[in-house]
């Protein structure tokens with residue numbers, strides 16, 4: 001039971017996956033609202049949310065983006081269906097497009113987005129150093145990559161949520177890990193904001 005639940009956090013599937021996505025849309029609200037306060041979204045922006053899960057963050061950003069477009073990417077069919085359903089009006093109006101695919105092989109062309117977001121998902125990415133190069137490829141020069149995590153890793157000492165990190169096999173990153181990896185992937189102006197407990201959001205600009 002616990003194993004099925006854990007696998008579904010990594011890649012939602014079937015009935016359990018649908019239940020978890022509905023739960024995450026509610027349970028991650030506080031983190032998302034906190035994170036979005038640190039991200040400037042303008043009305044004409046073209047945004048991609050990677051690991052869009054249940055689609056609530058796509059819905060939130062559609063409200064902030066005015067006439068802009070907010071797309072979603074997820075490698076789980078259940079997540080793509082749920083996000084599409086939740087944002088069906090915007091999808092029909094051409095203001096949103098939700099695609100099935102991996103962060104490692106992003107299906108959009110080079111220089112497409114002003115902003116790429118990743119809420120509670122980078123823990124699962126198979127090769128962060130290479131996957132963020134794929135993020136930079138789809139960002140326009142000067143575009144913003146924004147990460148928002150409940151579970152950051154302290155520079156020293158043990159992280160909160162150790163049980164979950166170990167049980168779920170999550171990869172977590174310190175502020176200096178993010179600085180180093182993002183700089184190596186040709187991002188500049190890396191900003192790290194810490195919140196309560198081990199909350200962290202990171203924003204970095206794609207080099208022009």
Ligand SMILES: C[S@@+](CC[C@H](N)C(=O)[O-])C[C@H]1O[C@@H](n2cnc3c(N)ncnc32)[C@H](O)[C@@H]1O
Nearest residue numbers: 024051053074075076079102103119120121124
């Ligand atoms: C814990 S959920 C977070 C969902 C949503 N972002 C939120 O904050 O509620 C992680 C999501 O990332 C997706 N994901 C994980 N690894 C991925 C990868 N390599 N490529 C695309 N999506 C991925 C999962 O399918 C899942 O929908």
